[in-house]
Ligand SMILES: Nc1ncnc2c1ncn2[C@@H]1O[C@H](COP(=O)(O)OP(=O)(O)OP(=O)(O)O)[C@@H](O)[C@H]1O
Ligand code: SF4
């Protein structure tokens with residue numbers, strides 16, 4: 001395997017200190033469900049995100065992880081205010097932006113950017129790369145010193161593309177190159193925060209690492225804070241200093257990378273960390289550790305289980321788990337800021353070594 005496919009070493013854990021850049025309190029998104037005949041009325045709600053608290057500090061990379069449908073994208077879209085929450089509060093640099101209108105959001109829009117999962121649908125096929133990348137400057141009426149074209153060339157260079165290609169169209173680029181264009185567009189206004197929603201999962205595995213490394217360089221060199229959304233823990237381990245694990249619209253565990261990977265206290269985090277590809281179960285060389293197989297489907301977010309939402313799949317569940325929702329708190333023995341929501345947490349005695357975490361075969365090959 002060539003060097004360029006190797007993920008660079010994870011960066012040191014940054015202390016989550018000082019004033020947070022972005023704070024979400026009780027962040028909630030209930031999508032209404034309509035039914036009935038002949039007159040449609042609201043018959044329920046998809047509780048996509050249900051009371052999430054999180055903080056993102058300047059310059060840090062914060063990971064948001066969980067299975068499909070747990071509410072990661074909805075959370076990301078609320079943080080960037082592409083979606084207005086049904087409840088809760090979002091504070092950006094001390095300013096409440098939860099219900100801020102267009103005008104109030106205008107100066108903040110340039111500081112918070114989003115990178116989307118699909119580099120094919122997120123770029124307008126009829127616009128040149130130069131037009132796509134300069135659009136945020138145009139919309140915000142920003143004229144950088146030297147002009148927009150010079151800035152586009154500079155941005156293309158930063159993301160590793162040929163600056164002379166600004167007149168080309170998206171279809172002339174590969175998937176990985178298109179995602180680089182998306183990164184350049186997100187950087188155009190020198191943001192302070194980028195929410196990257198599964199930025200590499202649509203890419204061929206051979207180029208995932210290159211794009212992750214680019215994002216990591218951008219984060220480090222330009223000091224931009226990232227919310228990095230992913231469904232697997234392996235990628236996030238390389239990119240994020242702190243992370244939150246979501247399950248069915250709730251954060252079940254949050255903490256710094258080392259504490260969370262080496263001593264997961266929530267059974268769901270433990271299960272995610274110990275997930276291994278089928279092949280490795282029969283591989284004598286694979287690391288020997290306790291392995292947990294998550295069984296059963298994720299329940300519907302329209303009618304989530306009472307108490308702890310993970311209880312229908314949890315091997316440790318007891319009666320109280322059905323009646324009392326466990327609060328997200330710091331358990332004894334945990335590092336500062338490592339919070340867990342569970343009535344019967346795991347011991348946290350190095351259940352899985354960070355080096356052995358593998359979520360799928362493709363990433364396993366990548367990590368090797
Ligand atoms: N506009 C919407 N209207 C109704 N339900 C929605 C809407 N958007 C998302 N949902 C539902 O909200 C829940 C959370 O969706 P979301 O896309 O945030 O999950 P996710 O964690 O990003 O999943 P994935 O890993 O598949 O991207 C899902 O059950 C989804 O079907
Ligand atoms: S609260 Fe109960 S059901 Fe939920 S994760 Fe902990 S032990 Fe399992």
Ligand SMILES: [Mg+2]
Pocket residue numbers: 072073074197
């Ligand atoms: Mg998503």
